[in-house]
Amino acid sequence: METSSDRYIREHSTLPSEALDWIEKQTNIHTNHPRMLSGRVQGELLKILVEISGATRVLEIGTFTGYSATCLALGLPEGGRLDALEINDELEELILEGWKKAGVDGKISLHIGDARETLARLEGPYDLAFMDANKRQYCEYYEMLLPKMRKGGLIVADDVLWDGKVFEDPMPQDSQTLGVAAFNDLVAADPRVEQVLLPLRDGLNIIRII
């Protein structure tokens, strides 16, 4: 449920385009877990991160209905490219329709399949990557991604607070909570990166490769 602080933040952040509203509406109508969608505040942050970092090659792991990919692509300059990785082929038609409406279809390549297999095939260097797929696999995505990232590039990992479960005592022992907690610990101890964990929405870890 939206709190008054969520509402205040939403009302004072840039309004999403009509196409983003359309994607959100279709997601509510056609999917069982519409809450997975990034939403307008996080979406705007992703767009601004692409813009201020000057990224031209961006990767997304976990596209769902294409909302966050649209935001990332809107931040790209002319000629910039986004590789979007999604395992669920039933979403393909909706994703492509939304991107067309948003006018970003020419900037994005959709790769349907397990991100771990797709990642093994894709070549870097990427300037920015957004991780938002299976929480049990975050450590695997991270280790596969790092060698494909440009020095100074950013990895943005979503849902890293996992509804607060990662700091509950005792911590729930389900595989998703364990996956997110292991990932946060891995990043915190990794001398290859610097990072800041932001409490936006369900937690965003912004990781810079040094």
Ligand SMILES: C[S@@+](CC[C@H](N)C(=O)[O-])C[C@H]1O[C@@H](n2cnc3c(N)ncnc32)[C@H](O)[C@@H]1O
């Ligand atoms: C939280 S949703 C992504 C939301 C999207 N980034 C957004 O903000 O609109 C996670 C997505 O990751 C996909 N996914 C899960 N495991 C995957 C994998 N191994 N490879 C690719 N996609 C995967 C799921 O099918 C789901 O659509």
